[in-house]
Amino acid sequence: MPELPEVEVVRRGLVRWVAGRTIAEAEVLHPRAVRRNEGLLADQLKGRAIRSAERRGKYLWLPLSDGDDALLAHLGMSGQLLVVPPESPAEKHLRVRLAFTDGGPDVRFVDQRTFGHVLVTPMAGNVPKVIAHIAPDPFEPVFDAAIFADRIRKRRTGIKRALLDQSLISGVGNIYADEALWRARLHWARPTETLSRPKIADVLAGAREVMTEALGQGGTSFDSLYVNVNGESGYFDRSLAVYGRRDEPCPRCGTPIRREAFMNRSSYSCPKCQPRPRNARW
DNA sequence: CGACTCTCCTGGGTGC
DNA sequence: TGCACCCAGGAGAGTC
Structure with missing residues (x-):
């Protein structure tokens, strides 16, 4: 069950694979995985570059170029963000797939129990707007x-x-x-x-x-x-x-x-x- | 606003 | 071997 340390392990693993890369195509394979997203995720992500990978508590987000918004993810109980070669077969519980313009590895959101989700959301200062009600985590400098x-x-x-x-x-x-x-x-x-x-x-x-x-x-x-x-x-x-x-x-x-x-x-x-x-x- | 409950989901394990 | 359950919860929605 991913809590802060597990999400941080994912963030650290992800940042070196995604920073600076441009999304060629986003494919949603299960509607529940994007239930909090407004609009069409595929359209919102196509052609956008990922700048970095950040985290607060159990939420992880990838700030996007060309606008003040981010791809936000919560892993729920069983969510995974995997970096895998584009030609590797679809995982059984693959929910969202990101392919990149450089032809390098995909980022795949895989989630058996579908408690997790991803969405594109505007930023509100340093964190995505939809998680503004979440307190800082105990490793943030602003935690008081x-x-x-x-x-x-x-x-x-x-x-x-x-x-x-x-x-x-x-x-x-x-x-x-x-x-x-x-x-x-x-x-x-x-x-x-x-x-x-x-x-x-x-x-x-x-x-x-x-x-x-x-x-x-x-x-x-x-x-x-x-x-x-x-x-x-x-x-x-x-x-x-x-x-x-x-x-x-x-x-x-x-x-x-x-x-x-x-x-x-x-x-x-x-x-x-x-x-x-x-x-x-x- | 705060306290609390309900609900969503799948597959591994268990007992009969 | 089959089948009905139970269990793992994170957090948003809803009630009071």
Whole structure:
């Protein structure tokens, strides 16, 4: 499942392949992949050059020449942006294909579960207009830890729900939320308004550390659904402390990791290091 | 505005 | 072997 480190791996892989190249043809093979796009993507992209590859949180975009807009992508759960030779056969779940005027490798958006999407959208300052409501991610210079802590403390919800709220902090998904909370020794249902500023700083530090480590190992992958632009999986799943490790020993204290249902998904935590608060909220 | 739920999707795994 | 389920969620839309 692509979260910030996985999307960053894709961005880094993509930028060296696409910067400066001109799109000869864009082909949409599944309408759902462009459901947020206004107009015809193929017409909007034909003849445009890609300037670079940028990212905020889990969103990735390719600024385009001849206008102040960009090709924006979100990988959803199973989306991939692959760089492959133009003659290679269509992938089973190929949704959008970009061919280039230089005859070099295609960029292909492949997505089994179609939660991901791509669209051409105008920029609003430094980010695409349609993601202006997303908060900076914790690796951006403009991310303000004090503002983040204030906003967390004003919420009336559980800390994990707040971490997953992309308007408070972007880039954190289910995996790294669980890992950050384990590092900060906090239960996911801890009410946000009961957290001290230092404790919020611990969570933020945990999130930054675990995502930095994951990035260093090429991201996390549990199966072949998340891959970099060359189709390779990351190795960070070997380093996860709690996510997906029900009944395995906590790396810190040895207590078996528990799995709890939360928002129609799973939360993994250590019962001893992360005791459930009496005033749990979610 | 904030809190929360519902919904979209496919294929691998599981139990009978 | 077949089939009915369950599960993985990110985030926009909608409700209150």
